[in-house]
Amino acid sequence: MRKESSTNTLNRNNINLNCGMAYTLDLIGGRWKPNILWILMKNGKLRYSELKKSIPDVSERILVLQLRELEKDGLIKRLVYAEVPPRVEYELTNDGHSLKPMLQIISDWGDVHRPKNGN
Structure with missing residues (x-):
């Protein structure tokens, strides 16, 4: 996590305020976020384990971090059901579907x- 007062963070925030493309790429950028979003678009609501199976190369730690960021940014929602054992599902928000x-x-x-062919 970057310091909020770092030059890098301040520059990113300034660019995101003035450029829609930069803001969008900041939200969906990275190796796994587009993949997560695409899988949820294709499959609808999924449990964590189903998402993990759909992206076998991602580590659990990174998947959790990416899901948290997508949730914080309002692109997905995390649904927790009061069951034993607990059940958690993820689905796109309206912004995510857009x-x-x-x-x-x-x-x-x-x-x-x-x-x-590898060229």
Whole structure:
């Protein structure tokens, strides 16, 4: 976690206030967030274990951190059911669902421009 008074954080906050693209990329950027969002878009509400199975290469620690950030940013919601054993599910918020057209375009662009055969 970065200090809120660091130059880097202050610059990021300033850019995010003045540039919608930077703000969006800050919310969904990183290795796992787009993947998490896409899986929830395709599958709807999922339990933590189902999400983990869908992204086998992510560590549990990183998955939890990314889910917390997405929840803090209002893109997903965490639903806790008062059961024994406890059951936790994740689903997209309305803001999360609104990302679908943009993520689809990004995915399509990557499919077209990704190097073929390791080139």
